[in-house]
Amino acid sequence: MNDAVDLYLAQWNRERPDLDVSPMAIIGRMNRLQQILGRGVGDHLAEHGLERWEFDVLATLRRSGAPEHRLSAKELVRMTMVGSSAMTNRVDRLVKRGLVHREVDPANRRRVLVGLTSEGFAMVDRVVEDHVANESRLLDGLDPGERERLVHLLRKLLLSLGDSAPEGGQERART
Amino acid sequence: MNDAVDLYLAQWNRERPDLDVSPMAIIGRMNRLQQILGRGVGDHLAEHGLERWEFDVLATLRRSGAPEHRLSAKELVRMTMVGSSAMTNRVDRLVKRGLVHREVDPANRRRVLVGLTSEGFAMVDRVVEDHVANESRLLDGLDPGERERLVHLLRKLLLSLGDSAPEGGQERART
DNA sequence: ATAGAATATTTCGACATCGAAAGGTTTTCC
DNA sequence: GGAAAACCTTTCGATGTCGAAATATTCTAT
Numbered sequence: 001m002n003d004a005v006d007l008y009l010a011q012w013n014r015e016r017p018d019l020d021v022s023p024m025a026i027i028g029r030m031n032r033l034q035q036i037l038g039r040g041v042g043d044h045l046a047e048h049g050l051e052r053w054e055f056d057v058l059a060t061l062r063r064s065g066a067p068e069h070r071l072s073a074k075e076l077v078r079m080t081m082v083g084s085s086a087m088t089n090r091v092d093r094l095v096k097r098g099l100v101h102r103e104v105d106p107a108n109r110r111r112v113l114v115g116l117t118s119e120g121f122a123m124v125d126r127v128v129e130d131h132v133a134n135e136s137r138l139l140d141g142l143d144p145g146e147r148e149r150l151v152h153l154l155r156k157l158l159l160s161l162g163d164s165a166p167e168g169g170q171e172r173a174r175t
Numbered sequence: 176m177n178d179a180v181d182l183y184l185a186q187w188n189r190e191r192p193d194l195d196v197s198p199m200a201i202i203g204r205m206n207r208l209q210q211i212l213g214r215g216v217g218d219h220l221a222e223h224g225l226e227r228w229e230f231d232v233l234a235t236l237r238r239s240g241a242p243e244h245r246l247s248a249k250e251l252v253r254m255t256m257v258g259s260s261a262m263t264n265r266v267d268r269l270v271k272r273g274l275v276h277r278e279v280d281p282a283n284r285r286r287v288l289v290g291l292t293s294e295g296f297a298m299v300d301r302v303v304e305d306h307v308a309n310e311s312r313l314l315d316g317l318d319p320g321e322r323e324r325l326v327h328l329l330r331k332l333l334l335s336l337g338d339s340a341p342e343g344g345q346e347r348a349r350t
Numbered sequence: 351a352t353a354g355a356a357t358a359t360t361t362c363g364a365c366a367t368c369g370a371a372a373g374g375t376t377t378t379c380c
Numbered sequence: 381g382g383a384a385a386a387c388c389t390t391t392c393g394a395t396g397t398c399g400a401a402a403t404a405t406t407c408t409a410t
Contacts, residue, residue, distance in 0.1 A: 001334055001339070002339065002340040003330055003333045003334050003338045003339060003340065004333070004338050004339065004340055005330070005333070006330075006340060007340040008235075008238060008254070011238035011239065011240065011400080012238050014236075014238075014240060015237065015238050015240050015241075015289070016300075016303070019303065019304060019307060020307065020311075021307055022309065022311075022322070022326075023310035023311045023314055024310065025326045025330075026314060026322060026325055026326055026329065027185050027212055027216070027310050027313070027314075028325070029218055029329040029330060029333055030205065030208060030212065030329065031209070031211060032256070032333060032338060033205060033332060033333060033336075034205060034206070034209040034340060035256050036333070037202055037205065037334050037336075040336075051366095053366075058232070058358080060183075061189050062190065063183060063186035063189075063190050063191075064186065065186065065189060065190050065392090066190075072388085073388075073389060074388065074389085076392095079183070080369090081210055082366090082367075083208070083367070083368055083369075084388080084389065085242075085367080085368070085369080085370095085391080085392090086366070086367050086368075087389090087390085088206060088389065088390055089365095089366070089367080089390095090366090096194075107389090108376075108387095109374080109375055109376085110374070110375045110376065110387060110388045110389075111375095111387095111388065111389085112388080112389065112390095115384095125191075128191070128194065129194060132195065132196055132198055132199065133196060134194075135198035135199065135202050136197075136198045138198075138202070138336070139198055139201060139202075139332070140330050140335065141331060141334070141336065142220020142328065142331065142332055142335070146328055146331070146402070147201060149324065149328060150201055150325075150328045150329075150332075151197075151200045151201055151204070153317065153321055153324060153325045153328070154201065154204040154205065154208060154325075155178055155180070155181075155200075155204060155307020156316060156317065156321070157208060157314070157316050157317055157325075158179070158180070158204055158207060158208060158211070159176055159177040159178050159316070160315065160317070161208075161215075161313070161316065163178045163179050163207060163211060164176070164177065164178060164179065165177040165178065165179055165181060165182040189371090190394070226396095228396075247358085248358075248359065248360095249358065249359085250359090257396095257397075257398090258397070258398055258399075259358080259359065259360080260359090260360070260361080260362090260397080260398070260399080260400095261396070261397050261398075263359065263361085264360095264396070264397080265396090283357095283406075284404080284405055284406085285358045285359070285390080285405045285406065286357090286358065286359085286405095287358080287359065287360095297373055330360090332361060
């Protein structure tokens with residue numbers, strides 16, 4: 001049995017046998033998995049009435065923890081890998097849905113603090129359990145040992161690319 | 176050393192110790208890698224004057240092979256995982272740049288055949304070599320054995336999710 | 351022959367994102 | 381204490397994608 005990437009590697013080998021296209025075996029599959037898994041996650045969240053980006057923001061606030069379940073816009077940007085302008089838009093829409101509230105930080109009026117409302121909190125806490133169960137289902141094709149090896153490899157690759165826990169870390173330049 | 180995903184797994188464990196969030200260790204890292212690798216690929220292609228979606232289309236046509244380096248719009252859609260309306264837009268723009276030509280299939284006038292112009296052909300063939308070198312550089316953090324194991328795991332996961340070589344294969348419903 | 355089903359592409363409106371620039375606020379440093 | 385630099389968020393215009401509907405062509409079955 002071949003996957004879609006096997007085909008295009010074979011095509012490249014036929015057309016350009018001089019080229020070593022083996023990196024595509026990884027990067028191409030990563031692309032495809034991203035799309036397929038993304039749809040699997042998105043379809044499931046839609047059943048709970050959430051878009052993927054909504055869940056991302058709510059979950060980021062939820063796991064940032066007590067007491068306030070609250071982060072500044074900048075911290076949200078850092079955690080979610082979207083630009084600041086996209087975050088403004090996301091928060092706008094979540095405020096309209098009543099899932100988060102936004103207020104100027106009284107201690108530093110440049111900052112905006114975004115926090116979960118009780119509806120938002122209830123929503124994440126209700127959905128997240130099903131969400132991880134769904135993710136687990138998507139990974140059913142790998143046994144526990146394989147999953148562990150995959151985690152290890154992905155983690156090593158991420159670290160080699162300079163990804164690091166954003167504890168005051170350096171972000172990509174963004175406006 | 177921790178990557179960004181280690182942090183949010185730890186946060187979930189603190190906030191919801193009842194939950195097994197281990198699937199996120201894979202899916203979360205896949206998301207992040209996708210973004211970081213995507214930027215690495217895109218920035219490099221930009222140096223050659225190409226957008227990522229442009230390269231995707233040109234490369235798909237190039238590797239589809241002689242004699243004509245030509246595919247129908249539908250085949251392009253199947254190979255690239257974008258919707259048909261996005262493909263119309265992509266081809267429009269590539270035609271304007273003179274990199275592909277579009278013509279109605281005389282044998283079946285519903286179909287549109289898209290083929291590389293000689294400029295398009297020269298462009299891909301010039302860029303692809305650098306492109307794979309760049310991809311290889313992005314994967315430098317893994318040694319050859321690790322890359323091989325990663326390929327194996329990603330491939331197995333893809334197959335378990337129903338991805339298969341699109342030789343008349345069943346695609347996802349799209350309008 | 352022809353109505354209707356099936357197939358293939360394009361058009362249309364909506365939407366999420368991006369990067370640059372603008373708008374406020376605070377800090378720094380003379 | 382005030383000007384300039386640094387900081388944080390929002391606004392703006394552009395872009396690329398999506399899904400549904402529209403258009404155009406071919407196939408099927410009577």
